[in-house]
Amino acid sequence: MTPTYDAVIAGASFAGLALAQRLRGRVLLVDRDEIGENQTSACGAPLRLVKAMGAEDAVQQVHERLYIYTAARRHEWDLRREPFCTFDYRRFCDLALSRSSAEFVRASAQRLEGHTVYTTRGAYRGRFIADCTGWRAALASTVAPPAAIEQWRAFGLESEVTCAFPAGLHFYFWRDCVPDGYAWAFPCENRVRFGVLSYRGETKLRPRLQTLLDRFGVAPESMHGGYLAAGTYDPVVGDLFVVGDSGGQCLPLTGEGIRTAVRAAWQVGDLLSAVLEGEATLAWAKDAYRAYVAAQRRGIRFLAAATWAAMRLPDRPLDVVISAFSGAAGQRAFLRRYLGMFGQTESWFP
Ligand SMILES: Cc1cc2nc3c(=O)[nH]c(=O)nc-3n(C[C@H](O)[C@H](O)[C@H](O)COP(=O)(O)OP(=O)(O)OC[C@H]3O[C@@H](n4cnc5c(N)ncnc54)[C@H](O)[C@@H]3O)c2cc1C
Numbered sequence: 001m002t003p004t005y006d007a008v009i010a011g012a013s014f015a016g017l018a019l020a021q022r023l024r025g026r027v028l029l030v031d032r033d034e035i036g037e038n039q040t041s042a043c044g045a046p047l048r049l050v051k052a053m054g055a056e057d058a059v060q061q062v063h064e065r066l067y068i069y070t071a072a073r074r075h076e077w078d079l080r081r082e083p084f085c086t087f088d089y090r091r092f093c094d095l096a097l098s099r100s101s102a103e104f105v106r107a108s109a110q111r112l113e114g115h116t117v118y119t120t121r122g123a124y125r126g127r128f129i130a131d132c133t134g135w136r137a138a139l140a141s142t143v144a145p146p147a148a149i150e151q152w153r154a155f156g157l158e159s160e161v162t163c164a165f166p167a168g169l170h171f172y173f174w175r176d177c178v179p180d181g182y183a184w185a186f187p188c189e190n191r192v193r194f195g196v197l198s199y200r201g202e203t204k205l206r207p208r209l210q211t212l213l214d215r216f217g218v219a220p221e222s223m224h225g226g227y228l229a230a231g232t233y234d235p236v237v238g239d240l241f242v243v244g245d246s247g248g249q250c251l252p253l254t255g256e257g258i259r260t261a262v263r264a265a266w267q268v269g270d271l272l273s274a275v276l277e278g279e280a281t282l283a284w285a286k287d288a289y290r291a292y293v294a295a296q297r298r299g300i301r302f303l304a305a306a307t308w309a310a311m312r313l314p315d316r317p318l319d320v321v322i323s324a325f326s327g328a329a330g331q332r333a334f335l336r337r338y339l340g341m342f343g344q345t346e347s348w349f350p
Pocket of ligand 1 (some may be wrong): 013138155157195227
């Protein structure tokens with residue numbers, strides 16, 4: 001007989017773990033890798049978010065400043081109202097998992113039929129199903145036509161190396177090194193995550209990363225990377241809830257996708273828990289999640305336009321635009337809107 005759960009979640013990274021924490025009932029998490037094994041991210045996120053996931057012990061360094069470097073100069077942003085941190089991915093995942101009562105199965109989710117997820121370890125049935133498998137959208141892609149889940153994909157590659165570096169999150173718009181994207185340096189204790197990103201989704205980024213590392217006089221250690229998926233198409237396919245990068249919820253321009261994945265997952269967790277407790281119907285939860293994602297579209301369109309500008313503007317005009325947002329009032333206005341994206345909307349509950 002097919003094992004049956006209240007919810008089956010494919011993918012046990014940021015979105016999957018956040019959803020498992022919030023969902024009441026009997027929950028199964030399915031991931032093709034062990035929990036925390038497969039880091040793709042630079043793991044920079046708001047400190048408050050990491051704490052709310054119960055993963056404060058994974059924090060490596062707190063950052064109250066963000067620096068944007070253009071060809072001409074450095075712009076400093078104040079993050080003291082919402083400090084960010086860099087954290088250890090494996091530890092984060094272990095701590096987040098320990099905060100949920102979900103069961104875990106290591107298996108690759110292959111397809112969805114109705115409410116049954118077929119995996120390499122057998123089939124599992126759930127009253128609710130969520131696809132949290134990242135840009136591959138492993139389940140959604142088996143039930144939705146490709147056009148319905150089309151994503152815009154950037155690609156990032158990074159290497160974590162041992163060296164000293166000033167605190168803060170550092171972003172470099174250096175065209176000689178990253179012609180269609182940006183580079184970053186995220187310090188984490190005595191190590192630094194150096195990375196390069198191509199907005200166009202160019203994957204052969206090793207030479208660019210090498211150029212960046214040469215500039216700082218450090219040698220690459222192990223590398224990791226992957227796609228960042230933006231799109232925010234309809235996040236409900238049939239009865240399937242699509243959350244995080246699989247729903248294209250990574251933000252254009254900045255490539256920030258941890259906060260958005262976790263917050264969208266919390267939203268879905270709260271909605272489905274209300275259904276489980278008989279307070280709401282599944283149809284209501286689907287509509288509420290659709291409305292939640294639709295409310296992000298304006299901000300996402302703005303960030304997509306800013307990405308377009310960042311790719312195409314020559315150095316000087318790009319510097320002028322960044323300067324315009326880097327004054328105290330510009331920073332406050334941008335950060336208020338930006339950090340408000342994918343916020344929580346408790347008021348929707350019936
Ligand atoms: C180089 C790089 C650096 C980044 N740095 C940052 C950063 O500093 N801050 C930030 O906010 N964002 C960052 N991002 C973006 C961020 O990593 C993603 O937006 C975020 O990981 C999305 O979380 P998720 O849970 O949706 O998907 P993922 O983190 O991609 O997790 C998907 C999970 O699904 C599993 N999976 C995949 N296929 C299957 C399958 N068929 N069956 C079962 N399991 C499956 C995977 O093993 C994985 O555990 C970065 C991205 C890259 C590529």
